[in-house]
Every structure is written in structure tokens, then in C-alpha cells.
Amino acid sequence: MPPVPSSVAKQAELLKQDGNTFFKKDRLGAAIDAYTEAITLCPNVPVYWTNRALCHRKRNDWDRVEADCRRALELDASSVKAHYMLGLALLQRQEYAEGIKALEKALDLGRGANPASYMVEEIWQELAKAKYSEWEHLSHARIERLDVLREACVKALGSQRMHGVSRVIGLSNEAEGDPEQLKHLSEVFRKAAEADIPSEVPDHLCCKITLDIFRDPVITPSGITYERAVLLGHLQKVGKFDPVTREPLNQHQLVPNLAIKEAVRAYLDEHGWAYKLN
Template identity: 30%
Template sequence: MADAVSLKNQGNDAFKQKDWSGAIDYYTKAIELNDKEPSFYTNRAQANIKLEAYGYAIADASKAIEIDPNFAKAYYRRAVANTLILKHSDAIHDWKAVVRKNPADKVAKAQYEACQKMVKRDAFLKAIEIADAPSAAVGLDLENMIVEDSYDGVRLKDEMTQEFLDDMIERFKTGKKLHRKYVFQIILAVKALVYDEATMVETEVAPDHMLTVCGDTHGQYFDLLEIFRLNGFPSQKHGYLFNGDFVDRGSWSTEIALLLYAYKMMYPKFFFLNRGNHETDDMNRMYGFEGECKAKYNERVFKLFSESFSALPLATLIGSKYLTLHGGLFSDDAITLDDIRKLNRHNQRQPGQAGLMMEMLWTDPQTTPGRGPSKRGVGLQFGPDVTKRFCEKNGLEAVIRSHEVRMEGYEVEHDGRCITVFSAPKYCDSTENKGAYINIESDYKLQFNKFDAVPHPDIKPMAYANNSMMSMM
């Protein structure tokens, strides 16, 4: 027991240093020496929550409850994890248990009340859901919308211009906003562009051209600009593919979304956007993008963004060699590229809890063969044998995906056939990771580039998320 406690304490030290993976290793070793101490499991659960491995956190908390049904911290951890994956109906029972066991815990009581509201809200939204709801653009008279003389930015006409882009970049650096007319105009233009693209866009890299693949940017605007500073701004000869999760968590999500959309307007054939699991309504309500849209613009802006997100392609095939999608591979070996091509994403605005779209946005690789339950509590995990079979069956060199922090910004797994790229360095100001991007020229060799986070104004991540979420992060 003394050795186990020593390992737990080393795990606590690693946790304080924000070394979540190191902390998990120590807690796991402590559990191997003594698997009857519930606090070892709840500590590991908290580290898993930091790594967004909510499914693992739920499993650890459940084990702690099995050992000690009166251990309030275990119910708390499980409630947090279920809340963070939007399983409010599951979370509410644990919040209630925490309040019952610790009636003086004001934080738990507030979380319980917030969860009750979320359950009611979810039920209300489901009840009023309309399959073919009218667009938020109905009644929006852009042609006659006045841009006041006091607006100090460059004016936008029918086509995106470099002058407008340059001005936009500088405005956002200094905390200024675009005029609402231009926000509406950009979102509607890009919604129309991406709606007409295939569910799996197929592109080639021509001689003397380059395509850069970026992973999650998560509202970290100043780190996005660092990519462009280091690697070059988009142009007709230098295309970019942003592989989902542009928004949420970071507090400049509207700035990133609008800048990426403006580049899509400027270079529609050379600038590509894949949908991520955070380009969805339920995640945007929880993790800040909805709140940010309302704070900086208005609710209609969020609704139009939501419509445009549901129109985004789900994958991009680069040179018939690299399938690029946000999450990963599938629960069924029978799925092929043709199944992605045939998928009508416009029939299903949100990914739901099952099916091809959900798996493309949510799944993760694992080191062991076969398939396993998701560490996130949503989707599944796939092993190197699954990746090998998929690549061989579809004539691919590799699958490029994002969706997960990697400490070096990228990781090559599954014998080189599964590549993760993540482009939000020092993620949420709390993880000491680098960012990365991949350059691909006409020889289709992958060139990996790492970069560090840059300073940003003193606005914390999740500044626009709901208050109950902030207290759990």
C-alpha cells in the first residue's frame, strides 16, 4: 500500500504539471499494486477527463463506486464525464447522488440544477425539431442592409478581395468585428459553395503547387495566423485543407470560422473544409461557439453557421492516396470510399449517436488490433489491422485524421497508415503540446511541420461556454 500511495503522489505531481498522460501512468501503476483503493480510480478519472477520454473516466469512476458505493467523489467524476459528452440524462442521477451525500456542497448543487435545466432543454429542442425547418436566411434582406458610414473597415461587394481579407485579419487581431452584413454575406456564400461539393471532395496536387493539411484549430485565432506566417498564406498555388473543429473551446471561434470561410470564397477550388464533431449544434451549445456568436453578433449568425456546418463535406481524398477526415474509420470492414461518395449528408443535418457520419466525425485509433469501445464514450476505436484492411481495400497509402491532441502536434501510427495532425498548440492554454501541419506537393510525400503557440490577448478559453461547463474544466 505504501508503494501504491507513493505512485499516486507522483501521479498527483504530474497532474499539477499538466502532464495528464504521465499522471495516468502513475495512477495505473498504483492500481496494479492495489486495485481496491477507490481514490486511485477517481484520480485517474480526472486525468482522463483532462485528456477528453470521457469513456475511460466513466469506467474508472464506476469502478470506484463498485469498491465504495458511498464515495461521493466517484459520482462527481462520473457526472462530469457524462455531462461533457452531453449525456445529461445519465449525469443527472450522479449529480443527485453527490448532492444527497454532500448536501453542503454548493458547487455540486449548482451542477445538479444546471443539469436539470439541460435535460429539460434537450427535451424541448427535440419536441420542437422540424425536419425541414426554414432557413435562418429567410427574410434576410442583404441587398438593402445598410453599412453605416461609421464602419471603419474595408467594404465587401459581391466577390471576396485580398484587400478585404487583409483588413479582416487585422480587425480580428485588435478585437474588432465585421459588419453584420458582411458576416451574413460570407456565411451564405460559403454555405452555397460547400453544399454543392461532394460528401468526399477529391483533389489532386498539381506540379509547382502545394496543399497544407491542418487539424483542429479550436478558436485559437492567433495560432492560426502563426501557421500562415510560417507556412505562407493561401493562394491559387498553395491550397489548404482544414480538417474540422475550427470552433469551440478557444475564444476566437467566430474569427477563425469567418477567416476560413473568407478564404473559401476567395479560392473555392484550392481551399477545403471538412466537418468536425464540433461543427455540430449540441457541441456548439455546450463548448462556447453558440455563446460567442450571440455575444459578438446575434443568434441568427449562429443559426446560419449551423446550417453551413451541416453542408460541409465529411472527407477529402488527396491524390487517391490519402483519405482525410476528422475522426477515423468504421465499425464495419465492408465500408469503402464508394460508400462515402454515396452518402447524402444533406439528409441528416446532425451526426447523431450512430451511423457512418457519426463514425467519420468521432472515432479514434487504438494500438491493439480489432475494434474497441471509445475512450470518449462516443463512437468506437479501431486498431492497426482495421486501418491496414481499409487502406489495402481502397488503394490508399494512409488515412489522415485529427480529433485528438498529440504532444508533438502529429503522430504516425498503425505502421504508417494512420496519421493524426492537430493544429492547436498549447490546447486550451492547459496542455503543453505543439501544433502541426502537413505539406503535400505533387510527389505526394508528407512533410510534417511543428510549431509552438504564440501569445494572445488575455481572454481565457471557454469564455463563451455556459457557466456550469466552465466550473468543470
């Protein structure tokens, strides 16, 4: 495609600015029209597509959100906003695996671009909710399958015991089985269901300041790990010292704690993120 004349590009930018103004005033229809005109003039500028997608998001028009974000990603595969909103759109259709994948991509890109950005925290919160929803959805399906299997096992035990014996009218299936066998069966299914019970996050995977699970852990020279954004806020607003040891501390001394980050990821994957954030 030939380069866009500078006058056309300038007009498209003015239309984008108009769209931004309309969006801030919650005039979504006018904002969409402005971004659409900008796209018509300069279809290869990804921010026009993501801006319009944001308008569609506020209208809960998720099909259009998805379409605009996919086009933006064709133009710029590193667009945090496009991956983020695409993930949200996919989750609306309960396409958990692909939606979570898009949110994880947005989170990784966002952390690299600006770790302290408010958007990183927002993406992380949405990712946590998505993981929980996925776990809850799969958990319900597993519980239903376990219930069906348990009933079949109880009936099988009852049939074995009553083989050749007339059934007593009104006797329940559980009463027909051998009490000791039923006790063992109940224990087996109780153990099988444990994975679907929400669990507490271990203390060593939580920030000492927020008491919440780590998103982006960093370690200080004193050996203490904190949540990056929270510690940066402390250094900027309170003072340049370690909140726990009170030793002098500067931002350049912080090192990503990859071991804790991987431990958090492993824990959440194993437990299905089976907890809800405050």
C-alpha cells in the first residue's frame, strides 16, 4: 500500500482526537464515527482500531471488540490493549483457554512496557477472575461426573450384595451396600473432590505489604521480596528505604524474583486459581 499523504495522516489524527474527546464525554456513537473516519483515511494505524474497540467494549458489543482487536493485532502484534480486549471478548463466549491466553500475553507485554502501569494491575485482576471462572466451570463439570460415578458405584455394591436376594421394598441404594465398603468408597470420592475445594495461598507467595499473592515480585538487597508496584510507590512517596529492614534502598537495586514468580505460577496452575481476589 502506498504511503499515506501527510495531510491525510494529519486529518486522521485530528479525527482520533475528536474521538477521544467524544469518548471522555461518553458520546460513544460520535466517538465510533470519528474513529471509523480515521480508519478509512489511515487503515494501518492500530491505535484507531483499539480506540474504536474500547467504545464497543463500553457498549458490550463484544463481536465488534473482537473484530477490531484482531485487526489491530495484525498491524501490531505487541499491542497490550488489543490482546487485553480480545481476551475479554473471548471470555464473554466462555472461550476460557483462548481468552486467558490473550490476557496472559497482554500481561507479559504490559509488564515489559511499564510495570507500574495501572493497566497491568487491571489486566492481572481480569486474568485472575478468568482463571477462577475457568476453574469453577471445570470444577462443576468434574463434580457432576463424580456424582454420577459415585451413584453407579453405590448401585454396583448394592447389586453385588443383593445378588440372589429379594430386594426389600423402600430400601435405599446406599443401605443395600456393605457399610465398610461404602465407607471406603465415600473416602475415595472425598479425596477425589479435594482438588475442587478453594485453598488458601501460602504466606511465602504473598507480599508482606499487601498480603495478597504476588503479581510481579522483586527482591531487595536485604533478601525480602515485595510486589514491585507497591514497593515503587513506597520508595516514591514514603522514602528510599526498605519497608521492613529500614535499610537504604533505591529502585535500581530491585531485581525480579523469578523463583517466586515461577512458584506463584505453578501454585496457581496446580490449584486452578481456586480463590477470589478482594
